[in-house]
Structure formats: structure tokens, C-alpha cells
Amino acid sequence: MITALILLLVALVALGIWFYRLMNKNKSFYANIPIPPTIPFFGNIFEVASTKDVLDVLLKYAKNYEGIFKIHLGPIRKVLVVSDYKFLEFVLSSTKILNKPYDYNFLRPWLGTGLLTSDGRKSAEMSVIAKRRKELENKKKEIHDTHNTVVTKNKKVFLDLLLEATVDGKPLTQEEIREEVDTFMFEGHDTIASAISFALFSIANHPNVQKRIYEEQHALFGENKNPVITYASLQSMKYLEQVIKETLRLYPSVPFYGRQTKEAVEYNGTIIPEGITILILAFGIHRNSKYFEEPEKFNPDRFENVDGKTPYAYIPFSAGPRNCIGQKFAMLEMKSTLSKIIRHFELGPAIPQHKLQLAAESVLKSINGIKIGLKKRF
Numbered sequence: 001m002i003t004a005l006i007l008l009l010v011a012l013v014a015l016g017i018w019f020y021r022l023m024n025k026n027k028s029f030y031a032n033i034p035i036p037p038t039i040p041f042f043g044n045i046f047e048v049a050s051t052k053d054v055l056d057v058l059l060k061y062a063k064n065y066e067g068i069f070k071i072h073l074g075p076i077r078k079v080l081v082v083s084d085y086k087f088l089e090f091v092l093s094s095t096k097i098l099n100k101p102y103d104y105n106f107l108r109p110w111l112g113t114g115l116l117t118s119d120g121r122k123s124a125e126m127s128v129i130a131k132r133r134k135e136l137e138n139k140k141k142e143i144h145d146t147h148n149t150v151v152t153k154n155k156k157v158f159l160d161l162l163l164e165a166t167v168d169g170k171p172l173t174q175e176e177i178r179e180e181v182d183t184f185m186f187e188g189h190d191t192i193a194s195a196i197s198f199a200l201f202s203i204a205n206h207p208n209v210q211k212r213i214y215e216e217q218h219a220l221f222g223e224n225k226n227p228v229i230t231y232a233s234l235q236s237m238k239y240l241e242q243v244i245k246e247t248l249r250l251y252p253s254v255p256f257y258g259r260q261t262k263e264a265v266e267y268n269g270t271i272i273p274e275g276i277t278i279l280i281l282a283f284g285i286h287r288n289s290k291y292f293e294e295p296e297k298f299n300p301d302r303f304e305n306v307d308g309k310t311p312y313a314y315i316p317f318s319a320g321p322r323n324c325i326g327q328k329f330a331m332l333e334m335k336s337t338l339s340k341i342i343r344h345f346e347l348g349p350a351i352p353q354h355k356l357q358l359a360a361e362s363v364l365k366s367i368n369g370i371k372i373g374l375k376k377r378f
């Protein structure tokens, strides 16, 4: 009995020491970074737990603490929240801070239950991948059997590329392929849907902006509402591009994203230890009056002549070595969809006028919807 008690005591002490060490890990680094008021043990977790409050809260502290502060998510987890220009430039351009936080899951309350966690979809995807793998194998066999030597240079679809890809001579596993497909589906679908929705809202509520988009369409296609759209015609939609850029400034589809140091790095004479989670608050720097005059105002003209002096102040697609690989395609898709809508419909504010309630879920959303009025153009 006494032995059991002693063992229990030893275990408790060991646990206590382990916990204390975790709580105080990197204490001297964090000591100099400001923190908003905390609740004992829980830290700031309650303030940032709600997807609909988190942006306002982080924006408020970003202003109060001039772009660099930390938050505590419980007694152990600490996150550095950054929207300071110089620090963003350092983090995003670094070739040493390329990792995503090892558990993007700590953002779970903010991310919501996105498509990525849907098991039903997962098994459907797995069977599509398996079926296509079989088809490709059969096709290869057929070509081999008939000694067909014709080399086709057709462009391959994404899934076929993944199925044929190898890493160190080994094909990707079913699970790895599914992860890649998920990344593209998630990064490339919801982000664009979010941006298009906020663009429609902004256009509907800014008649002068809409007029200029329509005039640009008219200059390109005249009265033709269903022209054949080419890459060149999309490139010519310069004003629409400014509108999309301004939409992504005020409503970045991914309002914040993470990085994790995998080794100690030096910034401005301070050593940032390994394992620090950095939250890049794009939403914060996009609404900073130092970089954007009257930041709350929707004004596509601000993108007419960008001098390029502060590239890290506008980061809806992130920047540096881990930026969005789909951004050019995204711009084409958004232009194509929005221009078609504007050619066919006149947008107006909803009645009664709708006020957005922004929420940072898997992507930026408005939890009370995005309401606009539509009138067919004849």
C-alpha cells in the first residue's frame, strides 16, 4: 500500500515537472512579447474560440500591440500573431520557416469541420482513385499487348499525373494521392467561392464600381453577352482585376495562416527558437492605415498604380516560397465568373440593406449570409 502511494506520488511529481517545463518552454523568448489580458490557466482561448469574434479580436490587438503579440490557448499552447510589415517580410521570405504548424488542428475551433474531415467523402474519393488506377493499369497493359508505339502528347488530367508520379522511385500511396486531391479541392474551391461572393456583395453595394466593370465589358464585347472568352480577353479585364484585388484585401478568403519554426532563426538580434507557431494575420495588415489609406473603404482605384514598394502588405495569396500555387488560375476563374454575371445581371443592395457578419471558418464567410439584389439586363 505504502509502495503504491509512493509510486503515485513520484508519478504526480514527474507529471508536475513535465507540465511545468512545457508551460515555461521558451519563456525568455516569449517574455518580451506583449499579450492581451488573460484568464488564469485558459489564457485567451475564450476570446478567440468563436469563429465570428476571432477576426475582430485579433484585429483589435494587432492595432493595440502594433502588429506583434502573443496569445495563450490554454496553459501550454502559445501563438505569435503577426501583422507587422518587417516581421511578415522576414517570415514569408525565409527559406527556413516553411513548415505549417504541426497541428493546424489547434485552429480547429476557427476552422470548423471543413471538407477535410468528412469521412464519407474520403471513402468516395478513395474508390475513385482506386478505379482510375486500375483503368490506367489496364490501358498500359493494352498498349503493351498491341505493341502500340504511338506516343501521345496529350495533356494529362491532375489525377492521372498524381497516379503516375513517383517520389524516390516509388508511386504515391492511395492516401497520399487523396491528400493531394483534398489540398487542391479545398484550396482551390472554397477560397474562390468565398472571394466571388464577397466581390458580388461589394459590387452590388458600389454602383460606380459596377458601372465601370460593365463599361469595360462593353468596350471588350459590345452588346454580346455570351462572347467566346479567351485568355487574352480575360487579361484585358484590368478594372475587374482591380475590383477582385480590392475584394481580397478587405475579405481575404484565408484571413490568417500559420507557420512553424523548425529550427532557431534570428530576427533583428532576437533568436526565435525552434517550434514557435506564427499566425500570419493577412486580415490585419490589409486593414492597416499605414499601408492602405482609409482601409475600411472599398476602393479598387488603389490598385491602379501599385508602386510595389511594400509587397508584403498585400498577401491574400501569401507570399514567398510557400505562396499559393493556384493564384493565376484563381484570378482567371474569378474574372470569368464575375464578368459573365455582370454582363447578364445588374446587381444592387439587398432590401433591407444587408450587413455582413464576418467569420473565419474554413475560409472567410459571412454567417448571416451574403445578400444582394439581381436584375436581368436585356
Ligand code: HEM
Binding pocket: 100, 183, 184, 187, 188, 189, 191, 192, 195, 248, 252, 253, 254, 257, 258, 315, 316, 317, 318, 321, 322, 323, 324, 325, 326, 327, 329, 330
Ligand atoms: C481566391 C482564391 C485563392 C486564395 C485567396 C488562395 C489563398 C492561398 C493562401 C493564403 C495560401 C497559403 C496558405 C498557408 O500558408 O497555409 C494558399 C496555398 C495554396 N493554394 Fe491557394 N488560394 C486560392 C486559390 C487556389 C487555387 C484555385 C488553387 C489550385 C487550383 C490553390 C492551390 C493552393 C495550394 C496547393 C496551396 C498550398 C501551397 C503550399 O503549401 O506550398 N489555391 N492559397
